[in-house]
Amino acid sequence: MKRAVVLFSGGLDSTACLYWAKREYDEVIMLTANYGSNEEKVTNRVAEFFSKELGVPLKIVRLDFLEEFSKLRGTTLVGGETPTVTAQELEETGRAKETAKSVWVPARNVVLIATAASLLDALGGGDIIAGFNAEEGSTFPDNTREFVERMNEMLRYGTMAEVRVVAPLIDLDKRGIAKLLKELNAKYEYSNSCYMPRGFTPDGKPVHCGRCESCVRRHRGLMEGIGEDRTVYEVEPEL
DSSP, rough: OOEEEEEEOOHHHHHHHHHHHHOOOSSEEEEEESSEEEHHHHHHHHHHHHHHHTTOOEEEEEEHHHHHHHHHHTTTTTOOOBBBHHHHTTOHHHHHHHHHHHOOTHHHHHHHHEEEEEEEEHTTEEEEOOOOOHHHHHTTTTGGGHHHHHHHHHHHHHSOOEEEEETTTTOOOOHHHHHHHHHOOGGGGGGOOOOSOOOOOOSSEEEESSSSSHHHHHHHHHOOOOOOOOOESOOOOOO
16 A cells, blocks of 8 residues: 655645645645744645545644744744745845745754654655655755755665655646646645735635745746636735
């Protein structure tokens, strides 16, 4: 039996991974981590929606130490105001790296993989499905193929069961991810990419600010990838 734990943060990438894993694996578990981020309550509600929608069990784990360390570092994702960007600024390498540093949660993907690996080690093994992709890999080193390879090398020695990281989106940008979401018939409008979400519509769709980097990347990827964006924005991002 093929088992997978999907690292689910609520955005386009992890939503695509969830639908993909549901198609490819016999048993799927969603794993969502809480560490005091600005969007935490929205993320949890989104996770609960997709858990019910796809019939996939959900585990939410509380990582208080990661909240403490994030505040120590000063990441804007935890109790801060995240920077706003334009689509043009996304193409500026210096600006993209500056924004990435602002929202960096210390060693988050290392911690999340270790958490999922512990669960799978206890269950007898399986794959950790992560939404690492080419677009975010250009600014975040823990979204690259090299990161996946080195984490898998570590897991060979760090678990008694057979556990590995699988990154099905590793060669895709947001446009490619949008196309995959359409292929999988995913209800992406119920996902949340926003760093500073504005709550929910009456029918349960997250309201995105439309100004943060994540919102701009989301809108651009959907419009250029599939020619539509059913996301609800407070202010629609300019392309």
